[in-house]
Structures are given as C-alpha cells and as structure tokens.
Amino acid sequence: MKQFQGRVITPGEVTAEAVVTTQGFNTLASLQMALQFGDKEVKCGDQNNAELHGKPLIGKALCLPQTIGSTTGGLVLYCACAMHKNPACMLFANPIDSLAAAGAVLADVWVDGVSMPVVDSLGEEFLSYVKDGMTVTVKENGVVEVD
Amino acid sequence: MVLTNEQQAILNGEKGETLAKVMKTLVMYGEAFHAEKLVPITSKYNHLVTSFGLKVMSPVYDLMQQILDAGVTSGQKFSVDPRPLDKNVPANILQKLVFNKFMYTKQDFYEEQLKELGLMDKDAFSCTCYMDEMGNRPQKGEVLSWAESSAVVYANSVLGARCNRNSGIIDIMGSIVGYVPYFGLLTDEGRRATWVVKVQTSKKPEAQLLGSAIGMKVMEDVPYIVGLDAWLGQQLDDATCAYLKDFGAATASNGAVGLYHIENLTPEAVELGDKLIAEGAQEYIIDDAELERVKNNYPVVWKDPDATPKLCFVGCPHLSLQQLKDWTDKIEAGLKESGKKKVAIPTVLTAAPKVLEVFEQTDYAPRLKATGVVTSYICPLMYMNNPLCKKMPVITSSNKLRTYSSARYYTDDEILHAITKGGNNK
Numbered sequence: 001m002k003q004f005q006g007r008v009i010t011p012g013e014v015t016a017e018a019v020v021t022t023q024g025f026n027t028l029a030s031l032q033m034a035l036q037f038g039d040k041e042v043k044c045g046d047q048n049n050a051e052l053h054g055k056p057l058i059g060k061a062l063c064l065p066q067t068i069g070s071t072t073g074g075l076v077l078y079c080a081c082a083m084h085k086n087p088a089c090m091l092f093a094n095p096i097d098s099l100a101a102a103g104a105v106l107a108d109v110w111v112d113g114v115s116m117p118v119v120d121s122l123g124e125e126f127l128s129y130v131k132d133g134m135t136v137t138v139k140e141n142g143v144v145e146v147d
Numbered sequence: 148m149v150l151t152n153e154q155q156a157i158l159n160g161e162k163g164e165t166l167a168k169v170m171k172t173l174v175m176y177g178e179a180f181h182a183e184k185l186v187p188i189t190s191k192y193n194h195l196v197t198s199f200g201l202k203v204m205s206p207v208y209d210l211m212q213q214i215l216d217a218g219v220t221s222g223q224k225f226s227v228d229p230r231p232l233d234k235n236v237p238a239n240i241l242q243k244l245v246f247n248k249f250m251y252t253k254q255d256f257y258e259e260q261l262k263e264l265g266l267m268d269k270d271a272f273s274c275t276c277y278m279d280e281m282g283n284r285p286q287k288g289e290v291l292s293w294a295e296s297s298a299v300v301y302a303n304s305v306l307g308a309r310c311n312r313n314s315g316i317i318d319i320m321g322s323i324v325g326y327v328p329y330f331g332l333l334t335d336e337g338r339r340a341t342w343v344v345k346v347q348t349s350k351k352p353e354a355q356l357l358g359s360a361i362g363m364k365v366m367e368d369v370p371y372i373v374g375l376d377a378w379l380g381q382q383l384d385d386a387t388c389a390y391l392k393d394f395g396a397a398t399a400s401n402g403a404v405g406l407y408h409i410e411n412l413t414p415e416a417v418e419l420g421d422k423l424i425a426e427g428a429q430e431y432i433i434d435d436a437e438l439e440r441v442k443n444n445y446p447v448v449w450k451d452p453d454a455t456p457k458l459c460f461v462g463c464p465h466l467s468l469q470q471l472k473d474w475t476d477k478i479e480a481g482l483k484e485s486g487k488k489k490v491a492i493p494t495v496l497t498a499a500p501k502v503l504e505v506f507e508q509t510d511y512a513p514r515l516k517a518t519g520v521v522t523s524y525i526c527p528l529m530y531m532n533n534p535l536c537k538k539m540p541v542i543t544s545s546n547k548l549r550t551y552s553s554a555r556y557y558t559d560d561e562i563l564h565a566i567t568k569g570g571n572n573k
Binding site for chain 2: 032
C-alpha cells in the first residue's frame with residue numbers, strides 16, 4: 001500500500017477500484033454517448049484513448065493527468081453527477097484543469113446528494129504507481145491510499 | 148480570495164439564494180486555481196458553448212430554469228454554438244426519428260431559455276461568433292467569460308483578448324454576476340509560452356494536422372511557434388485568420404490549448420517576441436515525418452475501413468465566407484477535371500447563419516449548389532454524436548470532428564479528391 005498527498009478540490013471519502021489513463025481524459029468524447037444512450041456501466045467512448053476505451057467508468061476511481069477537449073467538458077461531468085452516473089472520484093496527477101474544475105464545482109454546489117471527491121496534484125509517481133483494478137481510498141484531507 | 152463588498156454581499160445571499168450559488172460557484176472555481184480576486188468582464192458580448200437541447204442534458208436546463216425562476220438574467224447578451232439540426236443536411240428516416248423524437252427533444256425549450264437569458268438574436272448560433280458577419284468580435288485585452296474551445300483559443304491567440312478555457316455553465320455564470328476569477332490566461336504570466344514549437348516542414352503544413360500534433364504534445368500549455376510565418380506571412384489577413392481558426396480548433400480539441408503565439412504574426416508575439424517564452428520552455432520540432440506520424444496514428448473506427456464514404460462534412464469550426472468561396476472554386480475545378488457534374492459523395496459545408504446569408508447573395512451560391520454540395524449552419528459534431536452515425540462512414544477535414552466522432556480525417560486536398568473524383572482515399 002502506498003499513500004499520496006494531494007490537494008482537495010471537492011471533499012469526500014470513498015473507496016473504489018482504479019481505472020487509469022496516462023493521457024488526457026477527453027470528457028465529452030468519453031462520456032457523452034454513454035450518458036445519451038443510457039449505458040448503465042458508462043463505458044468510455046473515447047476511441048482516441050486506448051487505455052480507457054470501452055471500460056466502465058461509473059463508480060470507479062478515475063486516475064488521470066488532466067482532462068482535455070471540448071469546453072462542454074465541465075457540464076458533461078456535471079450532468080454525469082446529476083444523473084448519478086459519475087466516477088466515484090477523480091484523482092489528478094497534475095494540477096486540475098479548468099474544465100474538470102468547473103465540473104467538480106458545479107456538481108458540488110448545484111447537485112444535492114452526490115459526492116464525487118476530487119483531488120489534484122498527486123504527482124507523476126501516483127500515475128505511474130496506480131494500475132487498473134487496484135483499490136484506491138480517498139480521505140477527506142486529500143490523502144489517497146493505493147492498494 | 149479577496150472579494151469586494153459588492154461581491155461578498157452577493158455571496159452572502161443579500162441578492163438571493165440563486166445569485167449566491169452562482170457567486171459561490173465562481174469563487175470555488177477560481178480558488179481551484181489560486182485566484183486572488185474576481186475581475187470585471189469587459190467584452191461587449193459573451194459566447195456560450197451549450198446550444199443543443201439534448202434530452203440527456205436535462206440537468207443543465209433544470210439549472211438554467213432555477214436561474215430564470217429567480218429572476219436572474221445575463222448582464223451581457225451572448226452568442227452560442229451552432230444548432231444541432233438542419234433539415235437540409237442529408238439524413239435517413241431513422242436518423243430523423245432519432246434526432247427529433249429522441250435526442251434533441253429539448254431544443255425548442257432550451258432556445259426559449261436562451262432568449263430569456265440574453266441571446267443576441269435568433270441567428271446568433273455559431274462556433275465562429277467572431278466572424279465580422281456574426282458581430283461578436285472582442286478587442287485586444289478585453290476580459291471574456293467565453294466557452295467553446297475553438298472560439299476561446301481564437302479570441303486569445305488571434306484577437307489578443309483574455310479568456311480562460313471556461314466550461315459550459317461557468318460561461319453564463321460569469322455574465323450573470325459580471326466577473327470572472329483572475330487566473331491562468333487572464334494573467335501576463337499565464338500567457339507566457341512553456342513550449343517552443345519549431346516548424347521545419349518542406350511545405351505549408353495542413354492547419355488541422357499541425358494543430359493536432361501540437362495539441363497532443365503540449366496539452367494545455369501555451370506554445371510559441373516559430374517558422375510558421377514563413378508559410379503564412381506576417382499579416383493577419385482573411386486567409387491567415389481562417390488558417391489559424393482551423394489550426395487553433397485542432398490544438399484545443401486534440402489537446403487543451405487555450406492560447407498559442409506565432410512568431411511575427413499573432414498580436415502578442417509581434418508585440419513581445421521571444422520575451423513571451425518562459426524560462427526552461429520545452430522544445431518540439433515538427434517536420435514532414437512528424438506530421439505523417441501523427442496522421443498515421445489516428446485510429447480508424449469504421450467497421451469496414453475500406454467502406455465508401457456516405458457523407459462528407461467540411462466546416463468544423465464553421466467556414467469563413469472566403470473559405471466557402473474557395474471551396475466552391477476548388478470543387479468546380481475538381482469536377483471539371485474528372486468530367487463530373489455533381490460531387491460523388493453527399494457533402495455539407497457548414498458556416499455561421501449570417502455568413503451563409505451573405506454567401507447566398509454572391510454568385511458563388513448557385514455555382515456551389517450546382518455541384519450538389521449542401522450548405523448548413525449545423526454543428527456536425529451534434530449530427531454525428533449518435534450510434535446511427537457511428538455506423539456510417541463519414542469523412543471530414545476537421546480534426547475536431549475526428550476527435551469527437553467516428554468521422555475519418557483527411558486533408559483538404561484528399562477530401563477534394565474524394566468528393567470530386569470518387570473513391571475512399573484508402
């Protein structure tokens with residue numbers, strides 16, 4: 001088990017199974033089709049992301065460097081949370097980008113009854129250590145345990 | 148974050164609970180980037196990314212309704228991204244059914260919300276709101292609350308305005324309170340380049356391919372590009388601006404670029420030169436082989452990679468008036484060469500409603516129509532985002548459309564060949 005200290009963007013505690021992308025997570029390309037057509041597992045639809053394409057994202061600890069792509073990214077993430085189809089948490093190796101931050105904040109302020117802890121600045125080592133299927137626990141103070 | 152008395156009062160709920168939540172959103176958003184203050188928006192108009200009444204986006208419309216029900220509207224009028232539907236665009240019965248009865252059932256409802264909130268006018272739907280015909284062109288140094296990645300990168304880079312890559316909903320919230328958090332691309336430091344990209348190609352690089360290569364390499368960083376002025380010149384004329392529009396859209400969608408500088412060409416690069424380059428900037432060299440490598444690595448997601456294309460989209464982001472005229476000339480010439488009268492693949496050129504209005508008044512419009520090409524104001528991405536279109540072999544010269552859909556990317560010349568000569572550009 002290894003611990004990483006990050007910065008809390010939106011607080012919360014959760015334990016979930018990791019899904020990992022070492023390239024930018026394109027929120028629109030990844031989530032829109034799954035949300036639109038009722039995919040219960042919310043499988044990643046981004047054909048440009050070989051690490052994630054086709055993998056379920058709902059309830060997972062999504063480990064990523066940052067998000068990329070369309071500026072609908074934040075609202076897509078907000079919708080995923082409002083529809084209870086979001087990852088369990090989002091764990092960023094890099095400082096968070098503006099689209100992911102928007103999605104996290106919109107969900108935190110405007111959606112009742114949904115908690116999606118978001119932690120950033122976990123460092124490059126975090127992303128090289130964590131692998132698909134590992135168990136990840138996020139603490140309220142931004143500590144992330146990977147087992 | 149230090150707020151003014153007025154901002155603090157709003158946050159404290161003195162102007163109502165809804166405005167307090169809007170302010171809280173902006174403050175939390177800014178604090179994620181260590182913003183120390185909110186600054187006034189100084190542009191005349193805003194631009195929003197959310198133009199589509201997708202049923203699945205109901206939480207967005209519910210949030211908008213909360214805002215409207217609280218008697219709150221945007222302090223600025225705004226333009227918005229393209230509409231998703233146009234009956235001129237070829238679609239079969241099943242597609243029409245899915246579009247109208249399943250996907251975009253909230254379109255009319257959402258457009259009414261936009262009108263109430265402050266839509267500029269009924270035709271203010273385009274991702275290229277900065278075109279002269281559309282009338283939403285910010286000035287150098289103005290602070291914006293825009294979203295739409297291709298518009299933000301254009302406003303920052305080509306026009307010298309200041310805007311972060313805001314998400315949808317955050318965009319309108321800025322307009323509602325009149326402020327945006329001060330961080331990132333609003334600051335001088337945030338506009339400095341952390342990459343130097345050296346263009347060393349043997350010919351003018353394809354805009355959407357060059358943008359893709361840079362976007363994938365630098366992600367959200369700011370690149371300072373040298374060597375491109377040798378191909379583009381040092382004037383921001385119509386042709387160069389159109390090139391930069393397409394180039395920027397690819398940097399923003401294939402990566403997350405919100406600002407680029409081009410030596411001797413874009414306003415801040417002309418003004419400040421290499422003083423814009425941050426200490427320790429990384430280097431990326433782009434030559435013919437690198438562009439070829441990038442292009443060859445695009446995944447082909449068609450079920451049958453050798454399928455004959457059923458549809459072609461050109462114009463994501465929307466074409467300029469000059470680009471519409473240039474495509475008309477090129478298609479006519481290509482058809483003449485191949486001895487054909489009509490294009491071999493149903494082809495749609497997309498542009499802003501007001502650009503199309505002007506185009507329709509030129510003698511190019513009937514000439515283009517005679518080739519069988521259709522013009523439309525839609526967002527091709529919105530058209531493509533459904534399983535029916537995913538099964539359809541669509542080709543495009545838009546790297547943005549390639550990124551977000553199953554459309555296959557070809558260069559402008561390859562597209563021209565395919566639509567005027569036939570074949571699938573295998």
